[in-house]
Each structure stands twice: as C-alpha cells, then as structure tokens.
Amino acid sequence: QVQLVESGGGLVKPGGSLRLSCAASGFTFSDFYMSWIRQAPGKGLEWVSYISSSDNRRYYADSVKGRFTISRDNAKNSLYLQMNSLRAEDTAVYYCAKDYRELQFDHWGQGTLVTVSS
Amino acid sequence: QSALTQPASVSGSPGQSITISCTGTRSDVGGYNYVSWYQQHPGKAPKFMIYDVSNRPSGVSNRFSGSKSGNTASLTISGLQTEDEADYYCSSYTTSYTLVFGTGTKVTVL
Numbered sequence: 187q188v189q190l191v192e193s194g195g196g197l198v199k200p201g202g203s204l205r206l207s208c209a210a211s212g213f214t215f216s217d218f219y220m221s222w223i224r225q226a227p228g229k230g231l232e233w234v235s236y237i238s239s240s241d242n243r244r245y246y247a248d249s250v251k252g253r254f255t256i257s258r259d260n261a262k263n264s265l266y267l268q269m270n271s272l273r274a275e276d277t278a279v280y281y282c283a284k285d286y287r288e289l290q291f292d293h294w295g296q297g298t299l300v301t302v303s304s
Numbered sequence: 305q306s307a308l309t310q311p312a313s314v315s316g317s318p319g320q321s322i323t324i325s326c327t328g329t330r331s332d333v334g335g336y337n338y339v340s341w342y343q344q345h346p347g348k349a350p351k352f353m354i355y356d357v358s359n360r361p362s363g364v365s366n367r368f369s370g371s372k373s374g375n376t377a378s379l380t381i382s383g384l385q386t387e388d389e390a391d392y393y394c395s396s397y398t399t400s401y402t403l404v405f406g407t408g409t410k411v412t413v414l
Contacts, residue, residue: 221403230307231342231350231393233403245401248305286355288338289403290395294349 188212188293190282195298202272202302208265208282208295216240216260219285222267224278225297234280235267236289250276272302308333308394308406315412316384324409326377326394332404334375338397341370341379345390353392354379381411389413 194206206222221236235246235256244256255268265282279299283291309327316322326333326341333339339357342350352361354370357377367382377396381388394406 223405230408231344231395231405233395233405236403247402281349286352286361288336288397290338290340290352290355291342291350292352292355292361294351296349 188284190284190293190295192280192282192295192298195280195300197301197303198272199304200273200302203268203270204272204300206267206269206280206282206298206300210263210265210282210284213284213293215258215263219289220258220265221283221285221289221291222256222265223281223283223291223294224276224300225281226275226278229278232278233289236285237265269300272300274302276300277302305332305398305400305402305404308396308404310392310394310406310409312407313410313412315414316381317414318384318386320384321380321382322384322411324379324381324392324394324411326379326396326406328375328377328396328404330375331400332396332398333372333377333394335399336397337372339370339372339377340395341368342393342395343388343390344393350393384413386413 222234279297284293286292341354344350358370
C-alpha cells in the first residue's frame with residue numbers, strides 16, 4: 187500500500203532554515219508528480235509547491251517563492267523541501283502528497299510540524 | 305491566488321442531505337474540470353473524496369457526489385452519518401500552473 191512518511195520538522199528561529207523529507211513506498215515514485223501542502227494551526231490547507239516526475243518542472247506558491255526549494259531523488263524514493271529565511275507565518279504542519287493527476291492528491295503523509303519562533 | 309470561497313459551516317441531521325459550495329473564478333474552478341474535495345477529521349491527514357469535479361476514488365461512499373456550474377463547484381453528502389462530521393476542503397487547478405484550496409467547511413451532524 188502507498189505510504190508517505192514526512193520527517194525533519196521541528197522548532198527553528200525566524201530567519202533559520204530547515205529541510206523536510208518525505209519517504210515514499212508502495213508505488214513507482216518516479217512516475218508521479220509530488221507536492222507539499224501545509225496547514226497552519228487551526229487554519230485551512232495551503233498548497234506550497236509541486237515537482238514533476240522527472241524533476242524538470244517545479245512550481246511554488248507566491249508565499250514561499252524564492253525561499254523554499256522542492257526537490258526529489260527518484261533513486262531513493264524521496265521528496266524534499268528546503269526551507270530558508272523562515273518566518274513565523276511558515277509555522278504549520280507540512281504534508282507531502284502524491285499526485286493522482288493535475289494536482290489532485292490521492293495519498294497524503296501524516297504530516298510534520300514546523301514551528302518558527304524565537 | 306486567493307482561496308476559493310466555502311461556507312464556514314454546514315449542518316444537518318442524520319439521514320439528511322447537505323451541500324457545500326466552493327466558489328472561484330474563471331481562472332480556476334470555472335476554467336478547469338480539475339476540482340477535488342477532501343475530508344479531514346481532527347488531527348488527521350486529508351482524505352481524497354472527489355476528483356475531476358464529480359468522480360469518486362475507489363472506496364469512497366456513493367453518498368458523496370460532486371458537481372460544477374460556472375465558477376462554483378459543489379459537494380453533496382446524502383444520507384448524512386455521524387462519521388461525516390469533519391472539515392471539507394475543495395481545491396482547483398489554476399491558470400498559473402498552481403493549485404488553490406478552498407477556505408474549508410466544518411460539517412456538523414446534529
């Protein structure tokens with residue numbers, strides 16, 4: 187069965203950096219687009235970024251453009267999110283999600299909490 | 305990209321039907337048939353309920369149905385059950401090769 191397991195969350199100071207990882211299993215990872223989606227405490231879902239299956243296309247929400255970088259390693263069945271210049275408003279649970287098609291997500295990880303605070 | 309507009313809350317009694325609206329623009333909901341709906345219980349990851357406006361993934365109850373008219377998509381839950389009490393989010397592909405989610409709707413079963 188499909189499994190997505192995020193890791194790398196934690197407490198970081200404003201202006202700091204963090205790298206999230208998502209380990210995928212149960213499907214042919216290299217065949218699918220992948221996304222990061224976040225949810226601030228008590229708030230709604232916000233799409234963050236997606237990456238094409240072959241890593242040649244990456245798109246970002248305006249709120250993270252220039253600060254976050256999505257990447258993947260198909261050999262390791264892993265998805266990453268490098269987050270720099272973190273702000274308090276980046277505090278959220280970050281989910282990785284497998285694309286069913288056209289940014290519709292049929293499987294989600296359990297999420298990893300990122301807290302940006304001094 | 306502004307979030308799609310959903311009602312903050314919708315409620316119904318067991319067995320009733322409820323409908324949640326999701327209003328966007330011609331650049332998202334009105335321009336594409338890539339509208340999805342997700343169900344999220346407290347503390348859990350979202351669950352894929354509807355894709356391509358009106359299609360149900362395998363394993364999702366046929367009590368859930370989706371539709372679209374112009375810039376507004378809708379999710380209808382028929383035969384409301386206590387386990388349907390959750391938050392529901394719509395999403396849509398956009399002209400900017402990005403995705404926008406709805407503001408979310410809390411469904412309460414009375």
